[in-house]
Amino acid sequence: DAGVIQSPRHEVTEMGQEVTLRCKPISGHDYLFWYRQTMMRGLELLIYFNNNVPIDDSGMPEDRFSAKMPNASFSTLKIQPSEPRDSAVYFCASSPFTGGPYNEQFFGPGTRLTVL
Amino acid sequence: QKEVEQDPGPLSVPEGAIVSLNCTYSNSAFQYFMWYRQYSRKGPELLMYTYSSGNKEDGRFTAQVDKSSKYISLFIRDSQPSDSATYLCAMSDNYGQNFVFGPGTRLSVLP
Numbered sequence: 001d002a003g004v005i006q007s008p009r010h011e012v013t014e015m016g017q018e019v020t021l022r023c024k025p026i027s028g029h030d031y032l033f034w035y036r037q038t039m040m041r042g043l044e045l046l047i048y049f050n051n052n053v054p055i056d057d058s059g060m061p062e063d064r065f066s067a068k069m070p071n072a073s074f075s076t077l078k079i080q081p082s083e084p085r086d087s088a089v090y091f092c093a094s095s096p097f098t099g100g101p102y103n104e105q106f107f108g109p110g111t112r113l114t115v116l
Numbered sequence: 117q118k119e120v121e122q123d124p125g126p127l128s129v130p131e132g133a134i135v136s137l138n139c140t141y142s143n144s145a146f147q148y149f150m151w152y153r154q155y156s157r158k159g160p161e162l163l164m165y166t167y168s169s170g171n172k173e174d175g176r177f178t179a180q181v182d183k184s185s186k187y188i189s190l191f192i193r194d195s196q197p198s199d200s201a202t203y204l205c206a207m208s209d210n211y212g213q214n215f216v217f218g219p220g221t222r223l224s225v226l227p
């Protein structure tokens with residue numbers, strides 16, 4: 001299994017531009033998570049999906065952020081317009097449904113976003 | 117006060133030392149406690165998880181949870197240079213999916 005795949009790995013853009021981050025979860029996993037990691041705030045959950053349906057988006061910082069999961073094998077996180085304070089590493093993670101309350105999350109390699 | 121607190125380090129130890137990493141938390145609803153390891157420029161990967169209070173051992177790693185004190189620990193015995201990484205604690209309630217992560221402790225094991 002290739003694991004969680006994210007693209008691009010690095011993105012440098014200018015303030016005001018639209019940024020789209022992409023994620024392919026592990027096949028068969030029911031949950032998909034988007035996280036943001038910064039030195040100041042650590043790893044923060046932005047949103048998660050169950051079977052392609054957004055369940056909890058309370059971590060999305062503001063309306064400039066949106067996430068979609070059109071099918072079980074693809075999700076996007078979009079920032080429009082981007083701002084310098086959005087600079088961070090964005091991780092996608094997926095987990096299977098095991099029938100219990102705890103399901104291990106498997107993380108992708110991350111997208112390092114720099115907004116100038 | 118943050119929901120999960122963790123000393124950011126960095127922590128430097130000589131090879132072979134016993135390492136103790138700790139987190140404190142404030143939410144008594146947390147039932148699942150995880151330790152993730154994150155190498156530089158990589159995503160976190162799960163090391164261990166425990167449910168409720170008690171100890172769990174896996175090779176050189178031991179996780180301890182003391183719910184009465186809202187305190188969890190990860191011990192690494194016979195530490196190796198390959199253990200050099202950032203260690204993140206994470207917690208969730210009985211619903212399981214919404215993990216809250218600590219800020220991470222950066223560990224360096226010197227040969």
